[in-house]
Amino acid sequence: MLRETEEELVRSAQSGNIAAFERLVRLLEAQMLAVAAGFAHTPDDANDIYQDAMLAAYRALPKFKLESKFSTWLHKIVVNTALSNRRKLKRTWQKMAAIQNQYQREEKYTDSHSPESNLLNGELNTQINTAMEKLTDTERIAFVLCHQQGMKLREAAEIMSCTDNSVKVVLFRARNKLKHQLADYH
Numbered sequence: 001m002l003r004e005t006e007e008e009l010v011r012s013a014q015s016g017n018i019a020a021f022e023r024l025v026r027l028l029e030a031q032m033l034a035v036a037a038g039f040a041h042t043p044d045d046a047n048d049i050y051q052d053a054m055l056a057a058y059r060a061l062p063k064f065k066l067e068s069k070f071s072t073w074l075h076k077i078v079v080n081t082a083l084s085n086r087r088k089l090k091r092t093w094q095k096m097a098a099i100q101n102q103y104q105r106e107e108k109y110t111d112s113h114s115p116e117s118n119l120l121n122g123e124l125n126t127q128i129n130t131a132m133e134k135l136t137d138t139e140r141i142a143f144v145l146c147h148q149q150g151m152k153l154r155e156a157a158e159i160m161s162c163t164d165n166s167v168k169v170v171l172f173r174a175r176n177k178l179k180h181q182l183a184d185y186h
Contacts, residue, residue, distance in 0.1 A: 033046060
């Protein structure tokens with residue numbers, strides 16, 4: 001059985017072949033889920049972002065012109081979907097964080113036998129999440145793509161629609177912000 005090229009799969013999917021679209025997406029699923037996870041608070045949020053992005057990609061597929069790689073186009077959709085969902089979920093997470101902080105304060109008083117390391121790990125995770133939230137969307141995108149996904153500057157620049165040097169500058173700012181925010185844990 002001959003393997004179809006990416007272009008053949010895209011053209012087939014554009015003409016309505018859902019199985020062709022599923023084959024295209026299946027090849028990139030782990031990578032796209034990991035990108036979504038870089039913007040999500042929980043695995044369920046990452047799955048929601050991924051599902052929303054795949055639906056958006058399927059709907060936008062007729063407009064894909066094969067001028068870039070399918071994976072680059074799909075990355076852009078996942079990132080944009082993640083940013084859109086993040087704005088929607090921000091208020092919900094702020095409310096949940098307030099409830100969790102209240103619970104942790106109450107737990108601290110009732111569970112005095114908790115090991116110090118658990119407390120420090122929980123505090124570090126909270127600080128990392130807080131530090132990541134303080135990054136701009138552009139900084140977070142660059143950080144997730146380059147440091148969490150291991151992409152090359154060129155690939156990140158294509159996804160972010162900017163130059164390699166712009167990505168370098170954004171990464172430099174993101175790392176400095178995170179370093180400053182997490183200085184107590186260095």
